């Protein structure tokens with residue numbers, strides 16, 4: 001194989017190579033030009049070449065054809081689609097180390113490598129960041145993202161609730177494990193007719209997990225208050241009635257940061273009540289905190305007290321899902337899963353009959369082998385960018401970053417509230433209430449029907465910023481999600497206000 005050669009240092013190529021260390025935000029458009037997309041598409045090979053192109057030609061092809069057709073979603077501070085995050089310089093450095101040294105994190109073998117120790121330590125740093133108790137919560141794993149973490153939560157919950165149902169019948173056989181005996185046999189022994197997830201406006205990945213795990217997507221149900229101003233809140237009476245009457249085993253899932261509005265489903269009192277209900281009816285309490293859990297970084301100042309409350313009490317849950325590739329600003333793909341029950345995940349994810357995969361034992365906190373508590377066996381060292389970024393910036397660095405994000409969201413929300421052409425959603429009586437509730441997401445539409453149709457498209461055509469199009473109450477709406485570490489309140493507010501003012505004049 002050809003050795004790497006130094007590429008010539010002219011033009012953009014050098015800049016792009018340098019980007020492997022630090023990426024400058026894109027100038028001009030956030031989305032690639034049609035010309036660059038066309039060029040990249042036509043450069044793709046029709047079939048595998050018999051003789052390889054060689055390393056330097058392949059590098060040229062990637063840097064000159066492919067990279068210019070990427071979008072600046074993660075790199076630009078003004079990409080507000082989805083909840084995308086960015087990549088901090090520390091995380092970028094660590095991720096390049098991960099690729100270069102290509103460690104496989106699956107079995108904890110203390111004489112073979114330090115990597116499982118580092119992963120366990122990174123999990124502990126995250127637990128600290130969220131003001132959770134290490135003795136309960138430094139138990140879990142890194143995943144590919146919150147979707148996988150939600151899947152782990154429902155899988156652990158499925159074990160737990162079915163085991164409880166078996167015990168209730170007074171049967172003491174070990175046929176209680178779904179991992180061991182499968183869903184059908186365990187459910188027959190337990191005498192339950194099905195499994196369900198009760199939630200309020202859950203993320204689509206919960207229904208996906210329910211489909212994979214044998215609950216069925218239709219068994220993910222909204223138990224919302226019929227309050228148009230706050231559909232995210234649980235209807236507690238309805239929830240208890242459902243738990244008391246259903247012959248299905250239940251997982252209650254909390255939307256800790258709802259993806260359209262960024263609002264929170266619960267407060268500390270709600271969480272205490274949900275915990276009581278789940279204990280009473282042997283249900284599992286799961287929190288989807290993909291980006292919402294980050295509000296636990298904030299302190300309890302008046303400015304942030306409302307969003308801070310939205311995350312209080314989540315330590316009463318049985319499991320918590322979170323995303324690192326969003327607000328932690330590490331590269332894709334990286335999520336995390338915390339679980340207060342140390343044995344549940346291995347009941348599901350154990351590699352059976354593979355003695356060569358068992359780890360040695362040692363003194364002190366035992367570090368589990370990741371392959372027996374998560375989906376994959378061979379795994380990327382995705383914990384290293386988390387570790388690097390948390391060490392580099394610390395609690396205060398992350399708090400500053402999140403505060404800048406929230407303050408920008410609130411500047412935009414307040415400006416839209418006062419704007420003659422726009423409304424903020426969900427509609428709120430007072431600007432004060434709107435600002436208090438605004439976390440990192442601003443949802444809005446134009447009052448005028450004609451302007452509102454295709455609004456997201458027109459905003460994005462500016463090339464200066466990017467918003468997601470969505471719908472609210474049957475009307476098209478736009479969503480600004482602020483999640484990049486590069487946020488600068490004054491600079492970004494001026495840019496957003498300029499673009500949003502600009503599109504109203506062309507209606």
Ligand SMILES: *Cc1c(COP(=O)(O)O)cnc(C)c1O
Nearest residue numbers: 145146147148203205259290323
């Ligand atoms: C993004 C998100 C998910 C899914 O996370 P992925 O990182 O896409 O797997 C789940 N829940 C919520 C609330 C989210 O915002």
